[in-house]
Amino acid sequence: MTALVAAQPVPAAGPADRPPSVVVSAAIRRYPGGRSVGPIDIAVQAGEVLALMGSNGAGKSTLLRLLASADRTDGGRVSWWGDPSPRRARRRMGYAADEPVEEMTLSPRQATYFWCRQWVRDSDLARRLTSETLDSLGLGDRADEPVGTLSYGLRRRLALAQALAHQPSLALFDEPSAGLDPDGAAVVTAALRARAAAGLTTVVASNDPEFVAGVADRVAMLHQGRCLRVAPLPELLAEVPRRRIVELRVGEADQGRNGAPARPGSGPTPPRGAPDDRGPAWAQKALTLAVTERLASLSGVVVLSAADGLVVAELEEDAALAPLVAAADSVGSGVRSLEVRRPDLRECFHALVGREGDGSEVGALAVLPARGSR
Amino acid sequence: MNAAMPIRRRAGRGPLPIATPRRAVLARMMPRGTLGRELLVVAARRRALALKVGIPLILAVPLIIGGAPTFWAGMLLTVLVAMMGAVGTAVNLARARQSGLLVRLALVPRPGWRVVGGVVGAGAIVDLLQLLPVIVLVAVAGGAAPDQWAGLLLAVMAGLLTGSLLGCLVACLAGGVGEVLLDVCVLLAPMLFFGGLFTGVPRLGWGWAAAMIDPFGQLGSAFIGALGGTPAFSPATVLLVSAAAIVVVLAAVGLLSRPLLERR
Known part of the structure; x- marks a missing residue:
């Protein structure tokens, strides 16, 4: 053509x-x-x-x-x-x-x-x-x-x-x-x-x-x-503020469909203090939530989205990564991978929706696919 | 691909259909309009085509060989033709709407009557082909005269097209494929009744007039005549009214085509 x-x-x-x-x-x-x-x-x-x-x-x-x-x-x-x-x-x-x-x-x-x-x-x-x-x-x-x-x-x-x-x-x-x-x-x-x-x-x-x-x-x-x-x-x-986007993957990598572990007994480790008898999908959600709460308590960190073991956070341009990883590890998550990137259209969309002030920005962003998920 | 189609495997690729002469011929045919496209699709479904021809025979053979009364046999065959035309078209169009095909067809720069006419025409041609063995069987078994043969053929075509028109109407109104059967029955039942199929055609009055202009009334009469019974209308009347019905139905399909394509 x-x-x-x-x-x-x-x-x-x-x-x-x-x-x-x-x-x-x-x-x-x-x-x-x-x-x-x-x-x-x-x-x-x-x-x-x-x-x-x-x-x-x-x-x-x-x-x-x-x-x-x-x-x-x-x-x-x-x-x-x-x-x-x-x-x-x-x-x-x-x-x-x-x-x-x-x-x-x-x-x-x-x-x-x-x-x-x-x-x-x-x-x-x-x-x-x-x-x-x-x-x-x-x-x-x-x-x-x-x-x-x-x-x-x-x-x-x-x-x-x-x-x-x-x-x-x-x-x-x-x-x-x-x-x-x-x-x-x-x-x-x-x-x-x-x-x-x-x-x-x-x-x-x-x-x-x-x-x-x-x-x-x-x-x-x-x-x-x-x-x-x-x-x-x-x-x-x-127009997007000059910040860094960090994508943290936490928990077990070997997840089958619908959150079920691919091998018996290989489900994600639940956060410390959490009961672990409600199945691996629940444990993964609980872990993601625990990491999200921990990261949100850090100064200069904004959690953009969190789902199924992937936590996306925004950092100041010159902020160090070590405290972030340490905080995620502190809930017993085991950081599986970490990717740092510049803001792209997802964050641009997030910034625009946030400016509208309807409070639904994280939910709206969550439906945009993560990098490499195509 | 037909599940029964023989396949071969080649290195580094998945299974491919064997290039049989029939498939090679079909693959060379390029559909220019909706009529060609629909016929090509049907031709590629060999098993479905065989079933389509077989099913009317399953109904017709016991009726004719068993020597059923001509009035009842004619009524049953007329209902079969009406249902085939109406349900076939309505289901086809309802599926086309659900799959998004009608939306895309609505956007082509062609007159609506050509687009929808192609779909309806292809359906009528296929239905006529699948009914041909039944028509031949009826006419041969009943010893039909040539004018009765011609009248029956034209009346079947008019009946199929009238059914298709009702199918278009149903496709305009129905919300989905599931609703189609019910809606078709609601529209067909009065037409079959006024055609005198259940009670016989009255000799005079509005009942006679209604049956006279009803294509299904003419079709019932043509079947009864071809089976050797006493028809309500002469073969010449059947020919004339059926031809007029075909013209009217085609015009109505043309008028319905744009609303059918544009409905969301």
Whole structure:
């Protein structure tokens, strides 16, 4: 696909200087039960990759569906290339929802060709676009096997191929990196960056900070149905206080599913003084809680999240790590690993939500995946 | 992939389907629209297709060989056709909505009637194919005249499409696949009743008029005629009304297509 999109005229100006592909003005979507998303104002510039980030239920998928004209607003408006008609906009759009939709008996080539043909009248061109898109997303050598034989990750890539094959001016993807391995995420990132280089617009809704950092020109932070901030990634990161993020893993490493130990008797050690007859899952929670309380009592340490043996804390830029580790060890946890990193989009989101002052920041942050958990 | 499909293994890769001539032919076919896509999907499910053809025969063979009264046999076969058309379409569309396929189809820059018409048309074609053995069996066993053959074929097509229209309506109204069967029965029962299938067609009055314009009334009559009984309507009437019903139903499916695609 790289060769294909490179053949299209590339505007000389950067995304910020180009006219918007889609503008959302005070858009509201109301749901039964009183929940609503919006009002949201946002403009997506031509040739940019905009990422929508936020906790579950923040309104990312709703906003994406409004942008794709797959849903109607209950107030405000959405216009595409200055035109409010969804019917005309659909001629230039591609959309992939968060679940792949395909008949298992078709081949990826047939499935992609079908969607490509809905936009491309010329059958030869549609065949070529189909092959090039499948190749660019690493599906070329499996293109003629039944979809049912593909793994979930490959079917996710197929869903993207179906939305991209006709080279839409505006492509919208819900959680495009979900279920992808690191190689798959890199392939998808490369494909979306190639689109941006060719002046084509992409909007992704994602909770994956690493994927977003690799692909997005700008990030829109959503929380409780409202857009808190839209800005380029470096600008967002610059707003986060210069602190260090420490990720401490405590307790036993060898945990099976649902908190059960993989070997009999290999469950985590409960904190000192705690009864240990309520099962390993309870012991792990109790241990995590004990470490959290101990770290929170230290000056200059803010615990950001704690779950299943992973405690994430924020430290002053020049604070020493030794007291932190000693404090965690003092409850008998056995620090298994320790990772120090700079604040990323997770902390940025945390800072923005904290500024809103609704008190739900830790819970909101906890749903964002930890580094390397993809 | 069909679980019964033979597989081979190659080094470093998982099992792959053997490239049988049939699969190779199917793999070369590229679906241009929803009609082609749906037919391709059905063609790849060989076992399901065999079952689909077999099930109507399981019902029809004992009726015909056992010499059931033509009125009851005609009624039962008409109900079978109506249920196949309505339930098949409604379940198919309800599943498509649940899987998100309808949302994506709503976003393609094609007229709604072409998109939904393809799905409904493919369903009707497959249903007609699976009913062909039954139609042949009925017409041969009853010694049907050529005009009765033609009338029966057209009436079955009209019945299937009318069922599909009801299926579209149900798919618009029902919340999920589970509701479909109940909703289909609620819509079908009065149509079958007014078609005179349970009580016979009255000789005059509004009952006769209702049965006359009801495609299921015509279909019941065509079955009775082809089985050697005394039909309520002549083969010419069956042909004419069924053809008109097909046109009306296709237009109605076209009108319903956008609401069906846009409903969330």
